[in-house]
Amino acid sequence: MTHQHNPTDENSDVTDVAAERVRIFDTTLRDGEQAPGFSMDRRAKLRMAHALEALGIDVIEAGFPHASPDDFNAVAEIARALRGPTICGLARCQTGDIESTGRALEGAHHSRIHLFLSTSPLHREHKLGMSKQQVIDTACASIERAKTLSHEVEFSAEDAMRTEPEYLVEVFSAAAAAGATTLNAPDTVGYMTPAEIAERFAYLLKHVRRDQHVIFSSHCHDDLGMAVANSLAAVSAGARQVECTINGIGERAGNASLEEVVMALRVRRPLFGVDTGIDTRKLYPTSRLLTQLTGQAVPRNKAVVGENAFAHESGIHQHGMLKHRGTYEIMHAQDVGMGETRLVLGKHSGRHALRQRLQVLGHTPDEGEMDIIFARFKALADKKREVHDEDLEAIALGHDPEATG
Numbered sequence: 285m286t287h288q289h290n291p292t293d294e295n296s297d298v299t300d301v302a303a304e305r306v307r308i309f310d311t312t313l314r315d316g317e318q319a320p321g322f323s324m325d326r327r328a329k330l331r332m333a334h335a336l337e338a339l340g341i342d343v344i345e346a347g348f349p350h351a352s353p354d355d356f357n358a359v360a361e362i363a364r365a366l367r368g369p370t371i372c373g374l375a376r377c378q379t380g381d382i383e384s385t386g387r388a389l390e391g392a393h394h395s396r397i398h399l400f401l402s403t404s405p406l407h408r409e410h411k412l413g414m415s416k417q418q419v420i421d422t423a424c425a426s427i428e429r430a431k432t433l434s435h436e437v438e439f440s441a442e443d444a445m446r447t448e449p450e451y452l453v454e455v456f457s458a459a460a461a462a463g464a465t466t467l468n469a470p471d472t473v474g475y476m477t478p479a480e481i482a483e484r485f486a487y488l489l490k491h492v493r494r495d496q497h498v499i500f501s502s503h504c505h506d507d508l509g510m511a512v513a514n515s516l517a518a519v520s521a522g523a524r525q526v527e528c529t530i531n532g533i534g535e536r537a538g539n540a541s542l543e544e545v546v547m548a549l550r551v552r553r554p555l556f557g558v559d560t561g562i563d564t565r566k567l568y569p570t571s572r573l574l575t576q577l578t579g580q581a582v583p584r585n586k587a588v589v590g591e592n593a594f595a596h597e598s599g600i601h602q603h604g605m606l607k608h609r610g611t612y613e614i615m616h617a618q619d620v621g622m623g624e625t626r627l628v629l630g631k632h633s634g635r636h637a638l639r640q641r642l643q644v645l646g647h648t649p650d651e652g653e654m655d656i657i658f659a660r661f662k663a664l665a666d667k668k669r670e671v672h673d674e675d676l677e678a679i680a681l682g683h684d685p686e687a688t689g
């Protein structure tokens with residue numbers, strides 16, 4: 285039987301085994317910021333970039349320098365300010381884009397130009413009007429130019445997942461020969477399923493010809509709600525860079541959510557056998573910072589960083605949690621920097637959780653008193669979504685909320 289490690293199991297030593305590293309490429313400031321309602325000015329981007337550096341991000345895609353002067357300046361400022369992560373700028377395979385991205389990255393300690401060009405039949409015909417060979421030639425010429433302007437080059441085959449697999453192998457083999465050291469195969473329109481993604485990455489890893497070490501990268505969109513599952517499937521098949529965003533923000537339905545990818549890799553480490561360099565205790569604060577900077581909240585039930593991610597209201601779950609937190613939690617709130625697990629007192633809660641909360645508040649009612657308090661609590665909980673400490677204090681001191689309304 286496979287060992288099901290769970291970090292809530294304090295005795296497990298599975299995390300001590302050395303594992304391969306998966307690079308986390310954050311594109312919150314580019315693909316994320318590109319989505320309607322999420323744009324950030326230069327100052328906001330710089331604040332976010334510092335938070336991403338503290339989080340332990342390997343590559344920060346700071347923007348698309350040729351898109352606007354403000355984006356150029358944001359990338360340039362971030363490139364000068366940060367020393368830890370690789371700073372990346374996006375560029376089309378066009379001379380103007382490549383030159384300005386190179387200029388924006390000039391001050392970076394370690395820079396990457398991220399080139400992209402569509403490869404799928406639909407995009408070749410309707411968007412680019414290019415033949416298969418023209419796409420390969422354009423990509424290679426751009427990579428060779430970009431190599432002279434940055435420390436490293438990433439090449440993305442836009443709409444890779446709807447590209448003929450044999451042709452994608454040709455494109456990536458040529459890109460690697462031209463000097464790209466990261467080959468990114470995006471699911472640009474969020475079309476794939478995990479099984480398909482795993483098969484495609486396995487195929488690419490097997491067939492793409494490369495003389496130097498290259499890293500295969502995944503970049504999944506969430507149109508069908510599978511971006512995180514698809515990213516994890518790519519990792520299982522050998523991808524060693526995952527492109528993702530804080531809170532999963534991004535074009536249309538968004539990108540793979542960084543916090544979900546990172547925590548899945550950590551919680552299910554024996555399954556994936558890889559590590560990231562992320563300080564997971566900074567996930568929640570970073571998510572909060574992004575909501576403040578963009579004014580866009582995350583849903584309460586969002587995995588890992590939503591307000592309910594570590595909250596329990598039902599009596600059965602609360603009873604279990606009070607006995608052993610592993611009963612209903614696979615990770616701790618502290619693991620993601622969220623403070624404490626919350627046992628929310630509401631109409632679904634039971635006596636055990638109520639007694640525990642009363643004890644925290646300094647009340648130790650006997651069984652008879654507890655019967656009265658519990659009845660009053662239930663009556664109030666039916667009227668309110670959540671019963672707060674002030675309400676409990678009042679009930680414990682003999683106040684009947686039903687009597688006074």
Ligand code: KIV
Pocket residue numbers: 315400440441442443468470471472473503505
């Ligand atoms: O989704 C996509 O294909 C992209 C590329 C530019 C990498 O964002």
Ligand code: ZN
Pocket residue numbers: 315470472503505535
């Ligand atoms: Zn994208």
